[in-house]
Amino acid sequence: MYVWRSVYKKPQVTYISIVVPRTKQQRYDNSRSRNNYNSNRNNGNNYHSQNLHPDDVNHNNWKTMFNQFLNPQTVENLLEKSQLYRGVIRINRVNRGEAYVTSDELDSDIFISDTRDRNRALEGDIVAVRLKDVDRVWQTKKDREQARRILRNNGDDTAPDEVNEDSGKPKYAGEVMSIVTRVENMVHPGKLSINISTGTNNKDSKERKVSTPQDPRIVWFRPSDKRTPFIAIPIDRAPHDIFLNEEYYDKVVMLARITHWPITSKHPFGVIERELGPVGDIKVETDAILADSNVSDIPFTDVALRGLPPPTWAIPQSEIDKRRDLRKEMIFTIDPPTARDLDDAVHIKTLDDGNFEVGVHIADVTYFLRPNTPLDTEAQSRGTSTYLVDRVIPMLPSLLSEKLCSLNPDSDRLAFSVIWKMDPKGNISDTWFGRTVIRSCAKLSYGDAQSVIDGDGLPSDVQITSHSPTKVQDAIFDFFRLSQKMRKRRYENGALSMFSVKLCFTLNKNGDPETAEQYDIKEANRLIEEFMLQANISVAEKISESLPDSALLRRHDPPIPRRLDAFIQTAEELGCEIDGSTAGSLQESFEAIKDPLVKMVVLLLAIKPMQRAKYFCSGTISEEKYLHYALNVPLYSHFTSPIRRYADVMVHRQLQNALEGKDEMNKKDIHKIAKNCNRKKDGAKLAQDNNIQLYLAKYLHNLEADKKDIVRLAIVVSVNKTSYNVYIPEYGLEKRVYMDSLPLTGFEYTKGSLTMFWKRGVMPSRDLEEKLYEQPRQGDDYSDTSEEEDEEDEAAKDQAAVEKAFSDMTLKEPPKPMVAKSDSSELDESRCMQRVHVFTNLDVKLQVNMLVSPPIINIYPLNPFM
Known part of the structure; x- marks a missing residue:
């Protein structure tokens, strides 16, 4: 018997477990399939002795939906011959049928045209890809889009020229031949349903019902991330009361795990892991974000913690004797006021010849974190700290990150230092690297340093030990003047600065956001940034010179x-x-x-064309690819934050090896660590960004609850055929406004502008939009609507195949917009006409839907004809 244990606790009913009888053969088959799939996920593709992937076994000779995976040895041979290319797959957020694979061996991404060519790969998987004829693939894509357009327009292809455009044609196209490595321990947040729910772009309105068989064998899990396909959940792996309490399950967020994906199914199969809680709850939604980003928020294991020194640990004199003693230098930290993990400190002093000695001192985490220990293994697995609005999920235990390693004031600390001799223009004439012992005299915030730069001196509440406030102020001025010259020279040499907005919140005692505002970056932030950048560059140059084939570096394509x-x-x-x-x-x-x-x-x-910077091992790619594009430097690495980034820990170890003249590290090991650091950093960044959006939604929802209409200034930043994008500067928020979500009698598109004809006196709102969505939304420039409907159709077919009892699904065809003529004016009162184009300023109303997961911020332009 298989036992499914439930943790579901609801009013009036508590479910402990359910026992579902199965035959001995069923237990054996299912166990073998699960074990094989889990082994494949954890160790790469482990095939049967016949070199057949367990998901490709087809005992019943059913129709196959995908190509079989190649066996691992064949994959390795073809990779070595450059007949296959290895890379990480990214699925298009808008058109989920399409994806791209980034391979270090090629100068451009590989375009994956459809789900069949993607061959069951999921976001973030490392895959092996065979190239295909890009012209044929692109023509097939255009034919498919043209067919969809004809279907939407009742058989009338009104714009045949649009599908013949090749402006977005990729350089390479391909198909996935093998999944080399799945993302480990991946679970997916979402909702469980008997039927297949079809959301609109608001993801919250209607459902298309599919008839439920008398003896159902599966239910459906719809992940919150639309790039993940529907997951078929066998009924014995789902809550036993799903058919009695479907309404309840529509209001809770759950976690599911994919167990296997047969070659005969368009959709993977999985199990429900657990229930997170009610939709819209901040803690629940944060947990869902962490799960979706593959960020682990669990305590450190007891085995790992046993590797820590006692809390009363002090630096042994024998260790001090091995290091350069800088405890008498005027060293201080400059960080955000709430920072508790202080991993960098600085000092500056004027030399007799008029030049400067400038030091950057970084917490010596590697003294405590020894290679191949349980604590090191756990830190490597975490990869990075994740910074959320209300807390930090640390890479290291708090004893290290906040105490023994943190460069707290008036405490002796071990450091790894870079000390330069600089002229008054910030040019470097000499560099020293080495392990040191330091004693910070002050913990300054960016605001404290900015007060000095603005000429107001240090605030009176700043505590400084062993040195005078006047000397600290003079040092800040010296740092500021040098940083200005260094920054100016960096941009003259071809560096690039990109636009970004970061929101920060103040929380009340219940953890709810009370204010939301942009984080203001001032000269004090840039001051520290300049010297941290230079430290990273100097260290990169050192380790790449000493370890040319195994240096852990960072590049930006x-x-x-x-x-x-x-x-x-x-x-x-x-x-x-x-x-x-x-x-x-x-x-x-x-x-x-x-x-x-x-x-x-x-x-x-x-921002849209830019790629993410990533870690790499120097011996794995050609030197011309080492360049960091945005910084425009040939060599770069991460050295300055070992408390929160495992890549920096490895760079510290490599720098020590370089100073001691030790041999190269194992290139394969460094390459593997670099890949893991990339995945973990991307996941942490995604979790942080989504968490900020969650708190913004909660903040705006609270404003709405106080019966306040939230009207803000927005700027039109792009115009499409049936929508336009607006940007709200106050929140750094970009959203799309769809024509069919507005009370219009018609609209027309001309290149660069949309002309709308409003219904007089009707204001857009979420309630109105839901009524408008009783008809399916017209696709916007090949938006995700058709892809989502295709996926749901395929899911229905899968369920029909499993249940052998499903009826066909029929869709209503979307109506064509009414088209009217307009003149060149922005507003025409007599015809309720408004024209928008890029740079148009609009007042928009923000409304938040907290009944979906994750919550959605809806934006509606105000009707100018009220």
């Missing part, structure tokens, strides 16, 4: 060419001349834009 070309074309249409040949020329183009509004929009649009 140039923008994706097809996206960069599209951005440049859009900017030119807006009247801005953009030179995208280098990072420096791009920066010069931005600086040449004098209008602040235009510049903001262009900088916002420029």
Whole structure:
């Protein structure tokens, strides 16, 4: 018998377990399938002795939906011959049928055209890809889009020229031949349902019902992340009361895990792991975000914690004797006021020849974190600390991160230091690396340092030991003057600065956000940034020289060419001349834009072509790919934050090896660590961004609850055929406004503008939008609607195959918009006509839907004809 244990606790009913009888053969088959799949997820593709992947076994000779996976040895052989290419797969958020694979061996991403070519790969998997004829793939894509357009327009292809555009044509196309490594321990948040729910772009309205068989064998799990397909849950792996309490389960967030994905099914199979709690609850939604980002929020194991020193630990004199003693130097930290893990400190002093000695001192985590210990293994697995609005999920236990390693004031601490000799212009003439012991004299905040820069001196409540406040102030001024010259020279040498907005919140005693505002970056932030950048560059140069084939470095690829070309074309249409040949020329183009509004929009649009920086092992790619595009430096690494980044821990170890003249580290091990650090850093960044959006939604929802209409200024940043995007500067929020969510009698699109004809006196709102959505939304520039419907159709077919009792699904065809003529004016009162284009300023109303997971911030432009 199989026992499913439930943790579900609801009013009036508590469910402990359910026993579902199964035959001995069923137990054996299911156990074998689960064990094989889990082994594959944890160890890479372990196949049967016949070299057949367990998911590719087809005992009943059913129709196959995908190609069989190649066996691991064949994959390795083909990778070595460059007949296959290894890379990480990213699924398109808008059109989930499409994906891209980034491979270090190629100069551009590989386009994966559809779900069949994706071959069961999920977001973040490392896959092996075979290249296909890009012209054929692209033509197939255009044919598919044209067919969808004809279907939407009742058989009338009104814009045949649009599908013949090749502006977005990729350089490479391919198909996944093997999943080399699945993302480990991945669970998915979402909702469980008997039927297949079809959400709109608001993800909250209607359902398409599919008839339920008398003896159901599966129910459906719909992940919150739309890039993850529906998961078929065998009924014995789901809550036993799902058919009695479907309404309850529609209001709770659950976690599911994929167990296997047969070659005969369009959808994977899985199990329900546990219930997180009610939709909209901040803690529940945060837990869902962490799960979806593959961030583990569990305590450190007892085995790992046994490797810590006692809390009363003090630096042995024998260790001090091995190090450069800097405890008499005027060293201090500058961090956010709430920081508790202080991993960098600085000092500066004027030399007799008029030059400066400048030191950057980083917490010596590697003294405590020894290689191959349980604590080191756990830190490597975590990869990075994750910073949420209300807390930090640390990479290291608090005894290290907040106490023994943290460079707290008036405490002796072990450090790894970089000390330069600089001239008054910030040019370096000499560099020293080594382990030190330091004693910080002050914990300064960015605000404290900014007060000095502004000429107001240090605040009276700042505590300084062993040194005078006047000398600390003088040091801050010296740092500021040097940093200005270094920053100016860096941009003159071709560095690029990108636009970003970070929100910060104040929370009440219940943990709810009371205020939301942009984090203000001032000169004090940039002061510290400049010296941390230089420390990272100096260390990268040292370890790459000493360990040419195994240095852990960080690179930043140039923008994706097809996206960069599209951005440049859009900017030119807006009247801005953009030179995208280098990072420096791009920066010069931005600086040449004098209008602040235009510049903001262009900088916002420029983010889309950019790629993420990533760690790599120096011996695994050619040297011309080492470049960090945004910084425009040939070598870069991460050294300055070992308390919160495992990559920095490895760089510390490599720097020590370089100073001691030790041999190279194992290249394969460093490559593996680099890949893991990339995955963990991306996951932490995703969790942080989504957590900020969650708290913004909660903050706005609280404002609404106080019966306040939330009206804010928005700027139109792009215009499409049936929608336009607006940006709300106050919250750094970009959202899309769909024509079919507004009370219009019609609209028309001309290149660069949308003309709308409003219903007089009717204000857009979420309630009105839900009524409008009784008809399916018209697709927007091949939006995710058709893809979502395709997926639901396939899910229905899967259920029909499993249940052998499903009826076909029929969809209503979307109505065509009413088209009217307009003149060139922005507003025409007599016809209730409004025209918008890029740079149009609008007042918009924000409404939050907390009944979906994750919560959604809806934006509606105000009707100017009320």
